[in-house]
Amino acid sequence: RLKQGMSASYEVTIISESAAVGEWAFGSLTWSDATGHYTVRSPIAGRGSLFNAPPAVQGSGDQGRARFDSTFGYTGNYSAAPHGLVADAPTSGVIGQDPDQTYPSSDDTPVGVQKIDFPIAAAAFVRWSLVIPGDDDLDLFLEDSSGTIIASSTNGGTDELIELTLPADETYTMVVHGWSVPNEPLPYTLSFWQVPLASGGSLSVDSAPTSASIGATETVDISWSGLTDGSYLGAVTHTGDVGLMGLTLVEVDVP
Numbered sequence: 457r458l459k460q461g462m463s464a465s466y467e468v469t470i471i472s473e474s475a476a477v478g479e480w481a482f483g484s485l486t487w488s489d490a491t492g493h494y495t496v497r498s499p500i501a502g503r504g505s506l507f508n509a510p511p512a513v514q515g516s517g518d519q520g521r522a523r524f525d526s527t528f529g530y531t532g533n534y535s536a537a538p539h540g541l542v543a544d545a546p547t548s549g550v551i552g553q554d555p556d557q558t559y560p561s562s563d564d565t566p567v568g569v570q571k572i573d574f575p576i577a578a579a580a581f582v583r584w585s586l587v588i589p590g591d592d593d594l595d596l597f598l599e600d601s602s603g604t605i606i607a608s609s610t611n612g613g614t615d616e617l618i619e620l621t622l623p624a625d626e627t628y629t630m631v632v633h634g635w636s637v638p639n640e641p642l643p644y645t646l647s648f649w650q651v652p653l654a655s656g657g658s659l660s661v662d663s664a665p666t667s668a669s670i671g672a673t674e675t676v677d678i679s680w681s682g683l684t685d686g687s688y689l690g691a692v693t694h695t696g697d698v699g700l701m702g703l704t705l706v707e708v709d710v711p
Contacts, residue, residue, distance in 0.1 A: 540690025
């Protein structure tokens with residue numbers, strides 16, 4: 457019941473009973489006044505999923521703990537496994553201005569275009585990050601072994617991020633492009649993490665459910681130890697009856 461000018465919030469819970477995974481379903485919720493003169497329709501869309509967990513959790517310190525919830529859209533077996541943590545393996549360089557500000561183009565030279573090879577094998581997840589404060593604008597382009605651009609990050613300024621989940625085993629080439637470098641030569645550091653597909657390492661899953669019930673929410677407890685100063689990345693994989701369903705990244709900074 458609302459008086460004129462008042463507002464209120466409401467919560468809707470949607471639980472899958474027989475929804476196909478990955479498919480959208482549509483409905484609506486209609487509000488009516490007591491007189492029947494006014495109705496307001498709120499469209500609702502939901503997509504069936506096997507589970508819902510946070511894409512990433514953060515922590516700090518050479519040792520620590522974290523926890524997160526996972527909500528299930530099926531009934532069956534479930535397991536959570538740790539991967540990593542792995543430290544940042546940065547690559548440093550110096551770059552200048554690309555005259556035509558275009559990649560690829562006929563005038564590509566090491567002054568404004570630099571290529572770095574990254575052999576990837578048995579990885580659950582890989583991440584490249586390039587951040588430089590100020591007016592300089594570097595971009596990233598990721599090529600596969602055939603030279604095809606498969607990902608790019610071309611934000612304004614230099615705040616670039618490229619990630620791959622379950623990448624194919626091959627040698628990838630990261631292209632650092634000097635789109636706008638007013639004060640050349642510009643030093644840069646490209647951060648890189650390769651989280652292994654094999655489980656184990658400094659990250660542990662201390663407790664997690666061993667089965668899933670549709671609509672249920674369960675807690676996964678994780679911990680880490682033995683880290684030194686640096687930036688670390690790991691993952692917790694979620695596996696069910698259909699195999700690997702997804703992962704939750706674990707980001708830890710040690711001052």
